[in-house]
Amino acid sequence: MNSENIYDAITNINDDFIVEIKDSKGKKAHWRILLVAAIITMLAAGTALATWFLRAPDEAAMQDPVLAAYLSLEGTVIINESIDDGDYRVTLLGIAQGDAIISLNIPDMPLIEPDSTYVITAVQKLDGSDMPLLTDSIFDRRFYAVAGIRGISPWEYLLSYGTMTVVTEGVYIMLTICDDLEPFADRGAYIVVSHEISFTGDAIIYDEITGEVKANEEYDGISVVFALPLDSSKADPERAEEIMQGWSRLPAEISIEIDKNMIDADGRFMFPSVDELAALPVDEARAKMAAVSILGSEWGYYLMQSPLEDFELMADHIMACTVVDGNIR
Amino acid sequence: MQDYQIVDLYWERDERAIKESEANYGKYCRSISINLLNNQEDAEECVNDTWLSAWNSIPPNRPTALSAFFGRIVRNLSISRFRANRAGKRYDGITVMLSELDDCVPSTVSVSETMENGQITQVIESWLNLQSKDDRALFIRRYWHGEAVVSLAKESNVTQNQMAQRMLRLRQSLKKALEKEEISL
Numbered sequence: 001m002n003s004e005n006i007y008d009a010i011t012n013i014n015d016d017f018i019v020e021i022k023d024s025k026g027k028k029a030h031w032r033i034l035l036v037a038a039i040i041t042m043l044a045a046g047t048a049l050a051t052w053f054l055r056a057p058d059e060a061a062m063q064d065p066v067l068a069a070y071l072s073l074e075g076t077v078i079i080n081e082s083i084d085d086g087d088y089r090v091t092l093l094g095i096a097q098g099d100a101i102i103s104l105n106i107p108d109m110p111l112i113e114p115d116s117t118y119v120i121t122a123v124q125k126l127d128g129s130d131m132p133l134l135t136d137s138i139f140d141r142r143f144y145a146v147a148g149i150r151g152i153s154p155w156e157y158l159l160s161y162g163t164m165t166v167v168t169e170g171v172y173i174m175l176t177i178c179d180d181l182e183p184f185a186d187r188g189a190y191i192v193v194s195h196e197i198s199f200t201g202d203a204i205i206y207d208e209i210t211g212e213v214k215a216n217e218e219y220d221g222i223s224v225v226f227a228l229p230l231d232s233s234k235a236d237p238e239r240a241e242e243i244m245q246g247w248s249r250l251p252a253e254i255s256i257e258i259d260k261n262m263i264d265a266d267g268r269f270m271f272p273s274v275d276e277l278a279a280l281p282v283d284e285a286r287a288k289m290a291a292v293s294i295l296g297s298e299w300g301y302y303l304m305q306s307p308l309e310d311f312e313l314m315a316d317h318i319m320a321c322t323v324v325d326g327n328i329r
Numbered sequence: 330m331q332d333y334q335i336v337d338l339y340w341e342r343d344e345r346a347i348k349e350s351e352a353n354y355g356k357y358c359r360s361i362s363i364n365l366l367n368n369q370e371d372a373e374e375c376v377n378d379t380w381l382s383a384w385n386s387i388p389p390n391r392p393t394a395l396s397a398f399f400g401r402i403v404r405n406l407s408i409s410r411f412r413a414n415r416a417g418k419r420y421d422g423i424t425v426m427l428s429e430l431d432d433c434v435p436s437t438v439s440v441s442e443t444m445e446n447g448q449i450t451q452v453i454e455s456w457l458n459l460q461s462k463d464d465r466a467l468f469i470r471r472y473w474h475g476e477a478v479v480s481l482a483k484e485s486n487v488t489q490n491q492m493a494q495r496m497l498r499l500r501q502s503l504k505k506a507l508e509k510e511e512i513s514l
Contacts, residue, residue: 001444001507003430004408009449010430010472011404015397017457021469202356220352 076100083224084126085215090193092226093120093173095181117181119160119191119228121145123172130170141195143222145176150188150227151211154199157244159189179243181228186235194223332395339387346387347380354395358403364475365407365423375406382406400473422475430472432500435508449507456506460499468499 082091099114123143125131147159164175174193181189190213194203203223205216215223330349338346358379362372379402392398411423457465467485470476482492 001434001449003427003434004412005446005449006430006433006453007408007427007472009446009453011401011408012446012450013454013457013469013473015392015394017454017465017469018397018400018473019394021466021474 077229079229081226083226085222085224087126088222089124089126090222090224091122091124092191092228093122095119095228097180098177115180117178119145119147119176119178119181121174121176121191121193121226123174123193123222124170131167131172133167141221143172143174143193144196145174145191145193146196146199147176147178147181147189147191147228148199148213149184150190150213152187153208154192154204154206154213158199159184160191180239181230182234183236183239183243185230185232186237187240189228189230191226191228192223193226194219195221332393335395336387336391339384340391347384350380350383350395350399354399357396358399361400361474362403362407363422364477365404365426366410366420367422368418368420371410371418371420372407375403375410378406379403404473422477426472426475429496429500432497433504433507435504444507444510448510452507452510453503456503460502464495464499467495468503471496 076097077095079092079094082089084090096118098116098118101118102114123131142165145160145163148154149157149159159181160176160178163177166173176191178189192199192204192213192215194215196203203216203219203221204213204225206213213225215225330353335346335349335353338349355376358376359372362375363369366372366375379399382402383399390398408423411420414420457468460468467481470481471478478492478496479489482489485492487495
């Protein structure tokens, strides 16, 4: 035996060792990352909400009584700041508070969290052509928007925990659900639009000394960082600390039922298509997406490829989940 | 694109499989090969050969974790290049790593020759499972990904010397595990 035998033997160690390292490298696991929804899409009220923001600068649109009502909501901020990157223009459209959106009583309203802040961003093509619909097969590289707090490592904390995505009027629009941002006004917050579902060292560069986050110019794709304008008079360090403490507390239990029809013959979880989701009643689509948001997480990618019996082996990595009759509980 | 979708492209003999592999794992494979060979040009060739090798082996293979699958191929290609060119080229990364791995070679030479590579892998896996998560990560990052001791030290906020000492203890521990296994053979 010599060192080359040992090198060869190390090369062939079980995949799990390699996956474990690749998964943990460069970032710390955080349960919020597990809850980042892959895509929640095509919900009618989400489309309307996005369209309102998109049309906000248009004077004619201001005559729209619904839009006017929306814009008068407390905490709504229209920003309309754009950054061009490659062939695309990325725009930070605005910010809205969850409780204000709920007060509108929109029919078929998607699940809106009252204590949350919604940040709306848009991506459009610079040449004026339409973005493909989410159902188009050519849409092989989606966009995501993820928010963080200035001065805190993005690998540790996410301010956002889900994104509703629609393509309307040829523009790709994301409504990113964040914790209440106002308490963090003294620290500052930002949102990153890229192809990454959570913060990664590929799309952004974090300066640990200054606490600044900037787009990684070497990233293969679109990566844009916007500072979120927050009213510093609404800063509430105690509330901010409370929110941050909440992040580190694992939920006691999370219950997600997996429809057995979503497991293929090889025991792999099948992601529902946008068409399938759009055809479902809102509650069913939401329940299905809740499963996808877990299964679409980094752990989810491995689970998705695993036979059902492997779920139990992975369960301790997914908070307090256990598997009962094929369901993750 | 997710791993299983990339694998499906290989099975469908769709050349986008190569493009997606490069997009998702090019940087990862390149870093492994550069760590081992310290030669950009050779590393680039190894990475390109990795996609070709994957193309030829999927199907029949259906890997579930492409990071491990591609990483293993690029490691094998890198050491093959080292073995073929060692007389003519300096590959500092792999040379230093092999020199460190000498510390793991059991001193009971006559018995050690009998252990097959598969058995060595099993001993290493059992030994890794007994290590703390941090030590396991350090060992794999150093001896699988080929990351330099200096960069591991920097990330752990310790001196290079402290990290080298920690790695030495790990190698000595693995050596003991291998020796113990040989005695039981």
